[in-house]
Amino acid sequence: MVCATMVAMDRFDAGRQPAGRLPAPGRLGYVQAFLNSFWDLDDGGSDRWETTAGLAGWLRERGFAADTVTAAERRRTVALRDGLRAALLGDGWHGVHDDGELVVRHDDDGAWLEPAGEGPAAARALALAIVLEARRDGSWERMKACPGPHCGWAFHDASRNRSGQWCSMRICGNRTKGAAFRQRRRSAHRLSPQG
Numbered sequence: 739m740v741c742a743t744m745v746a747m748d749r750f751d752a753g754r755q756p757a758g759r760l761p762a763p764g765r766l767g768y769v770q771a772f773l774n775s776f777w778d779l780d781d782g783g784s785d786r787w788e789t790t791a792g793l794a795g796w797l798r799e800r801g802f803a804a805d806t807v808t809a810a811e812r813r814r815t816v817a818l819r820d821g822l823r824a825a826l827l828g829d830g831w832h833g834v835h836d837d838g839e840l841v842v843r844h845d846d847d848g849a850w851l852e853p854a855g856e857g858p859a860a861a862r863a864l865a866l867a868i869v870l871e872a873r874r875d876g877s878w879e880r881m882k883a884c885p886g887p888h889c890g891w892a893f894h895d896a897s898r899n900r901s902g903q904w905c906s907m908r909i910c911g912n913r914t915k916g917a918a919f920r921q922r923r924r925s926a927h928r929l930s931p932q933g
Contacts, residue, residue: 749768751767752766753771753774760894761894768800773826774891797858814859822865838860891910
C-alpha cells in the first residue's frame with residue numbers, strides 16, 4: 739500500500755521543461771516524465787533510472803510502491819522507456835511491450851485504462867495505457883523527440899500546425915542551425931579558388 743504522505747507530486751506532472759516550454763497536458767504528462775527520466779534537468783543531466791534506487795525514488799514521487807524495484811524491474815522499465823523513445827524518433831514500435839496488467843476504470847465522463855497493481859509493472863502499464871489512448875485520440879502526434887545531436891528530449895508540440903521541431907529553439911535549434919551554418923561556410927571556403 740502506498741502512503742499518501744509519500745507522494746511528492748501529481749502522478750501526471752510532466753516535470754520542469756527546457757526553456758519554459760509547456761508540458762504535455764493531462765495524463766500525457768506522465769508519459770512525458772517517463773520518457774524524459776533519462777535526462778534530469780535538475781541534476782546535471784543524469785539518468786534518473788541509472789540505479790534501482792533512482793527508479794524507486796521516481797516511482798515513489800508518483801505514488802507507486804517502490805519496495806519491489808529489482809535490477810530486473812529497472813532493466814524492463816528502462817527498456818520500455820527506450821522503446822517508446824525510439825517510437826517517438828520514428829524507429830517503429832518493435833521495442834514497446836510489457837507484461838503489466840490493466841483494468842478499465844470509468845465514470846460519467848468516460849472510460850480509461852489504469853494499472854492493476856502498484857509497483858514498477860504498474861508504472862510501465864500506465865505508460866502504455868496512456869500511449870494507447872493518445873494514439874487513439876490523436877494527441878500522440880503532438881509528442882515529439884528533439885532531434886538535437888545531444889538531446890532527444892520528449893516534448894509536447896502545442897503549435898497550431900504541429901510544426902515544432904526542437905525542445906527549445908533557443909537551446910537545441912540555435913545550436914544545430916549554427917553548427918550547420920558554420921559547416922556550410924567551411925565547405926564553401928574550402929571550395930573557393932582562394933581557399
